[in-house]
Amino acid sequence: MISTSRPPSVNSAGPDVDPFSLLLRPPVNETEHERIARLQREADAKRVSDSIDEQLKADRERMRKSKQDIRLLLLGQAESGKSTLQKQFQLLYNPSALEAERISWRTVVYFNIARPIRRILEALDTYGDSDDDDDDLAIQSPYGRQDIRSASGMPVPSSSADFAAEEKSLSPSQVSLEKQLNVIRARLAPLLTAESSLADRLSGGIDVSGSGRGSVFVRSGWQSRSLALPFGKARERTSSGGRFSFSGRASLDNQHGNEMELKSRTADAQEDKLVRDVASILSACQQDIKDLWALPAVKKLRDRRRLKLEEWAEYFLNNIERVSASGYIPTIEDVLHARIQTMGVAEHIFDMSVHGRTTRWHLYDVGGARGQRHTWIPYFDDATAIIFLAPVSAFDQYLDEDPRTNRIDDSLQLFKQICSNALLKRAHLVLFLSLLSSITSYGDRANDYDTVVAYFKAHFTQVHRRNNENNRVLFTHLTSVVNTKAMQSIITDVRDSIFRNYLKSAALV
Numbered sequence: 294m295i296s297t298s299r300p301p302s303v304n305s306a307g308p309d310v311d312p313f314s315l316l317l318r319p320p321v322n323e324t325e326h327e328r329i330a331r332l333q334r335e336a337d338a339k340r341v342s343d344s345i346d347e348q349l350k351a352d353r354e355r356m357r358k359s360k361q362d363i364r365l366l367l368l369g370q371a372e373s374g375k376s377t378l379q380k381q382f383q384l385l386y387n388p389s390a391l392e393a394e395r396i397s398w399r400t401v402v403y404f405n406i407a408r409p410i411r412r413i414l415e416a417l418d419t420y421g422d423s424d425d426d427d428d429d430l431a432i433q434s435p436y437g438r439q440d441i442r443s444a445s446g447m448p449v450p451s452s453s454a455d456f457a458a459e460e461k462s463l464s465p466s467q468v469s470l471e472k473q474l475n476v477i478r479a480r481l482a483p484l485l486t487a488e489s490s491l492a493d494r495l496s497g498g499i500d501v502s503g504s505g506r507g508s509v510f511v512r513s514g515w516q517s518r519s520l521a522l523p524f525g526k527a528r529e530r531t532s533s534g535g536r537f538s539f540s541g542r543a544s545l546d547n548q549h550g551n552e553m554e555l556k557s558r559t560a561d562a563q564e565d566k567l568v569r570d571v572a573s574i575l576s577a578c579q580q581d582i583k584d585l586w587a588l589p590a591v592k593k594l595r596d597r598r599r600l601k602l603e604e605w606a607e608y609f610l611n612n613i614e615r616v617s618a619s620g621y622i623p624t625i626e627d628v629l630h631a632r633i634q635t636m637g638v639a640e641h642i643f644d645m646s647v648h649g650r651t652t653r654w655h656l657y658d659v660g661g662a663r664g665q666r667h668t669w670i671p672y673f674d675d676a677t678a679i680i681f682l683a684p685v686s687a688f689d690q691y692l693d694e695d696p697r698t699n700r701i702d703d704s705l706q707l708f709k710q711i712c713s714n715a716l717l718k719r720a721h722l723v724l725f726l727s728l729l730s731s732i733t734s735y736g737d738r739a740n741d742y743d744t745v746v747a748y749f750k751a752h753f754t755q756v757h758r759r760n761n762e763n764n765r766v767l768f769t770h771l772t773s774v775v776n777t778k779a780m781q782s783i784i785t786d787v788r789d790s791i792f793r794n795y796l797k798s799a800a801l802v
C-alpha cells in the first residue's frame with residue numbers, strides 16, 4: 294500500500310480557521326526572547342506601512358490640490374518683458390522675497406554697465422567721429438554699417454588707428470577726440486576685463502550657442518547661488534515664496550540642493566571678491582564713464598543709429614553716479630530695469646487670496662530666445678492662462694539671435710502659433726502690448742505714438758481672430774512693464790479675469 298504524506302495544509306485546521314491568522318500565529322515553542330524580537334519586528338513593519346500610507350495620502354491630497362492650482366505662462370520673444378512682469382508679480386504678492394534678493398542683482402547691474410561701455414567703445418573704434426552721412430545702410434542693419442561693409446567685401450577698419458590711416462588726415466577735433474578716447478580706454482580697461490568674469494559668474498560658465506551677440510543666459514535660481522551681504526558676509530537665499538525649479542519640471546531635490554549649496558559656498562568667496570573689485574573699478578572710473586557717455590561723438594552715433602543701446606543700458610548709464618557709489622545696493626527700480634536673459638523655464642509660486650479664496654499660482658517665466666522655445670511645450674497641457682508679451686516699440690528692431698528677422702514679424706508669428714495651439718485652446722489669453730522705449734521715427738516718417746500702437750494692436754487682434762476656433766476672448770493691455778504704478782492695477786485686473794475664467798471652467802468640469 295502506498296501511503297502519501299501531504300504537507301500540512303493551512304486548511305487542515307478546519308474550515309472555520311482564518312488561514313492568515315494561522316500563518317501569523319507565533320511558533321508554539323517560542324521563547325520569551327524570540328517573542329520580544331518578533332513583537333519589535335511587527336511594530337517596525339507597522340510603522341513603515343503606516344508611513345507609506347501617510348505618504349500616499351499626502352501625495353493624493355497634493356495631487357488633488359495641485360489640480361486646482363492656477364498655472365500662468367508668461368510667453369513672448371526675448372526681451373519682451375516676461376521676467377520684468379514676473380518681478381512685478383513678485384513685488385505685488387511676495388515683496389519680501391524681491392527685497393531679499395536686491396543685493397544679488399548688483400552683479401547684473403554691473404554687467405549691464407560694462408557691456409554697453411564695450412559697445413560704445415567698439416562703435417567709436419569703427420566709426421570714430423566720422424561725419425559721413427551715409428545713414429541708410431546703418432538703419433537697415435541692426436549692426437550698422439560694419440555689417441554691410443563686411444557683406445559687400447569692403448574693408449572694415451578694426452580700430453580708430455585704422456580709421457586714421459583710411460581717412461589719411463584727421464581734423465584737429467578728431468585728434469583731440471582720439472587723445473581723450475585713448476585716456477578713457479586705458480582707464481576703463483579693467484572694467485572691460487571684468488565684464489567676462491561677470492558674464493561667467495551669471496551664466497555659471499554656460500555658453501548658449503546661436504543665441505546672438507554674446508548673450509548671457511541665467512537659469513532660474515541664480516540668485517540663490519550666493520547673497521553677498523553689504524557687511525561682506527555671504528548668506529544663502531531662502532526662497533520664502535518664490536520657489537525655484539529647473540526646466541523640464543525637475544524640482545530641486547535635497548541631494549541636488551546640497552550639491553548646489555556646496556558649489557555656491559565655494560563660489561561665494563570668489564563672487565564677493567569679483568563684486569568688490571568691480572565696485573571699486575566703477576567708483577574709480579565714474580568720471581570716465583560720464584565723460585564717455587557725454588561725448589558729442591557718442592550722441593552723434595546714437596542719433597545716426599550706428600550705435601543702438603537698449604533702454605536698460607541707457608538707464609544704468611544715466612544713473613552711473615548712484616550705481617557706482619560705494620555701498621551701492623540696487624533699488625527695486627534698478628532690479629526692474631536690470632536685464633539678464635532667462636534660460637529654460639523658471640517657476641515662481643505665490644499663494645493668492647482672491648475674493649476670500651486662497652489659490653496657489655504657479656507663474657512660469659520662460660526664456661524667449663528662439664533656442665529656448667522648445668522648453669515651453671511641457672507646460673502647455675495644464676496651463677490655466679497665458680500672458681503673451683509683444684513689445685510694439687520694437688518694430689524697427691531685429692532679433693538678436695537672427696539679425697534677418699524683424700522683431701514684430703517674429704512676435705506676430707509666435708502669437709499665431711500660441712493662438713492656434715491645440716494644447717492651449719482652453720487657456721485664458723491675455724495680450725500685453727508693451728512699450729519698451731519711446732517710439733522712434735522710421736526713416737523720414739514721423740510716427741506718432743497712438744498711430745503706431747493702434748496699427749500693431751490691429752495686427753495682433755487680426756491674428757487672434759483668424760486663429761480662434763474656440764471663440765476665446767482676447768484681453769489686451771497696453772503698458773510699459775517697468776511702470777510699477779500702472780502694472781499693479783493691470784496685474785490685479787488680469788488676476789481677476791484669470792480667476793473668473795478659472796472658476797467658470799472649474800464649474801464646467
Ligand SMILES: Nc1nc2c(ncn2[C@@H]2O[C@H](COP(=O)(O)OP(=O)(O)OP(=O)(O)O)[C@@H](O)[C@H]2O)c(=O)[nH]1
Binds near residue numbers: 774775
Ligand atoms: N521701458 C520698458 N522697459 C521694459 C519693459 N519690459 C521690459 N523692459 C526692459 O527690457 C529688458 C528686458 O526685459 P526682460 O523682462 O528681461 O525680457 P524677457 O522677456 O524676460 O527676455 P528673455 O528672458 O530673454 O526671454 C529689461 O531690462 C527691462 O527693464 C517695458 O514694458 N517698458
Ligand SMILES: [Mg+2]
Binds near residue numbers: 660
Ligand atoms: Mg526673462
